[in-house]
Amino acid sequence: MNIAFSSCPNDTFTFHALVHGLVPDAPPVEVTYADIDQTNYWAANQEGPEVMKISFAALPWVLDHYRLLSCGGALGRGCGPLVLTKEDQNDPRFLEGKTVAVPSDRSTAYLLFRLWTAQNLNEAVGDIRIMPFDDIMPAVERGEVDAGLVIHEARFTYHNYGLHMLQDLGEWWETDTGFPIPLGAIIARRSVDHQKVEEWIRESVDHAWAHPEDSNDYVMEHSQEMAPEVAQQHIDLYVNEFTRNLGEDGWAAVRVFLERAADEGLVPDFPREALTEKE
Known part of the structure; x- marks a missing residue:
C-alpha cells in the first residue's frame, strides 16, 4: 500500500507501527514524506498514493475520487493556527x-x-x-x-x-x-477497502499509545532537527481521540467548517452526504 504523510511528529508517531510492519495483517507500506500542501494538489489532480494526508480544507476538491477516513487525522482543541x-x-x-x-x-x-x-x-x-x-x-x-x-x-x-x-x-x-478544529484529514481512493485501511490505522494509533518509546527514533529522524521536548509537545497536542476516531463531534466539525467555507465561496460546493460517517 502506498501512503503519503508529512514528516511532522504527529504523523510519524501515528503511522510508525503501520510503516514498520507492527500491525497484524496489514500489507507492506511504501511511504512518501510530503508537505500537506503538496498532497493537497496531488489529491486534487488525482495523483499520488492510494492513502494520504491532506488538509480538511482541500476535501471539496477531491471527494469525487477519495473518501474521508474516520481515523489517522488531526483535530483538536487548543491547537489552532x-x-x-x-x-x-x-x-x-x-x-x-x-x-x-x-x-x-x-x-x-x-x-x-x-x-x-x-x-x-x-x-x-x-x-x-x-x-x-x-x-x-x-x-x-x-x-x-x-x-x-x-x-x-x-x-x-x-x-x-x-x-x-x-x-x-x-x-x-x-x-x-463549540467544535474542535479540523486540521489534517486522511483520505483513501474510492477503489480501496476503506474499512480495512481504517482498521490498520486505528491499530497503529493504539500501538503508538501503548508503546510510545517504539517510535522515538523514527519520530526524531524525520523531525527536522526539532528538540525532543518540542516534538513531544507536538504529539501531545495533535494525536488525540479524534486521531483514533472522528466520532460525532469530529464529523460535525468538518461539515460545519466546510459548509461555512462553501457558503463564503472559499471552496467549491460539494455533496454534503460525502462528509458523513455512513457515506
Whole structure:
C-alpha cells in the first residue's frame, strides 16, 4: 500500500507501527514524506498514493475520487493556527490592507483565517503571500510582511523571534462554533477497502499509545532537527481521540467548517452526504 504523510511528529508517531510492519495483517507500506500542501494538489489532480494526508480544507476538491477516513487525522482543541505580528497588536483591523504570509492557500489555516477576517475586518487584507511555513516567522521578524499565519510547532516557538500573537484562530473557532478544529484529514481512493485501511490505522494509533518509546527514533529522524521536548509537545497536542476516531463531534466539525467555507465561496460546493460517517 502506498501512503503519503508529512514528516511532522504527529504523523510519524501515528503511522510508525503501520510503516514498520507492527500491525497484524496489514500489507507492506511504501511511504512518501510530503508537505500537506503538496498532497493537497496531488489529491486534487488525482495523483499520488492510494492513502494520504491532506488538509480538511482541500476535501471539496477531491471527494469525487477519495473518501474521508474516520481515523489517522488531526483535530483538536487548543491547537489552532496563529496570526502573528512583529509589534504587539490586539485589533484585527490592523490587518486591513496589510501583507500577510500564509503557508498555503488551500489549507485549514488559510480558510480559518479567511472566515475570521470576514467576521472581524471592515476592509480586506492586502496582499496574501504564500511561503514555506518555516520561512514565515523570520519574514515577519525582518518586517518583510506585516503578519504571518503559522501552524505546527510554531505555536511553541514564536516567542523566540520576538513576535506577538494577534489571534489564536483555533480559540476563535472553538468559541464561535463549540467544535474542535479540523486540521489534517486522511483520505483513501474510492477503489480501496476503506474499512480495512481504517482498521490498520486505528491499530497503529493504539500501538503508538501503548508503546510510545517504539517510535522515538523514527519520530526524531524525520523531525527536522526539532528538540525532543518540542516534538513531544507536538504529539501531545495533535494525536488525540479524534486521531483514533472522528466520532460525532469530529464529523460535525468538518461539515460545519466546510459548509461555512462553501457558503463564503472559499471552496467549491460539494455533496454534503460525502462528509458523513455512513457515506
